[in-house]
Amino acid sequence: EVQLVESGGGLVKPGGSLRLSCEASGFTISGFSLNWVRQAPGKGLEWVSSITGGSNYIHYADSVKGRFTISRDNSKNSLYLQMNSLRAEDTAVYYCARDQGSNPLNGMDVWGQGTTVTVSS
């Protein structure tokens, strides 16, 4: 079964750091672009970051640029999101999602169940 499973969420104080992981199973991530998408409580979806299969192209939403770092380890079939200088407005469910192709243009066809990040003192 094709699956993505996120982990690493939790409660963190403002200014703190957290590292999210997303482990894939049922397919090899090397041929796919991967994304992080978040959803604040009661709000809509917000794209956070994407990384192509060979890590050639990496992009971030302006809201997280300079604070978050996306990376992938194709040998471990995993995607990561290092989140630093966290703010209250980063509180959300974070989903990892697979693009249908090697670039982030074809629609996200596989989603994880999400991991919750809460930034609060």
Add this chain to the structure above:
Amino acid sequence: QSVLTQPPSVSGAPGQRVTISCTGASSNIGAGYDVHWYQQLPGTAPKLLIYVNSNRPSGVPDRFSGSKSGTSASLAITGLQAEDEAAYYCQSYDSSLSGSVFGGGTKLTVL
């Protein structure tokens, strides 16, 4: 405020047809980037409903259809069913932002 604009809510009776619009700009939909649609049932992860403007993934009923024209796209749902009650999001790529963008989401209520 989202880069792609959707109506906050739409509603329809069982069996009816509803449409959800997604309005973009010259840097995203108008630039030729494709539009994708997602369905999110309460408490669950989003699910790809339509990709590349009008294509349905395997398993998605043909009651769902998508179209794109100019700087806008639309999702149509015919033969409305109670199980269609969910939030729907459009998504595209924006060249000015160098990243994906989502619409604000539309909550569909089946009366």
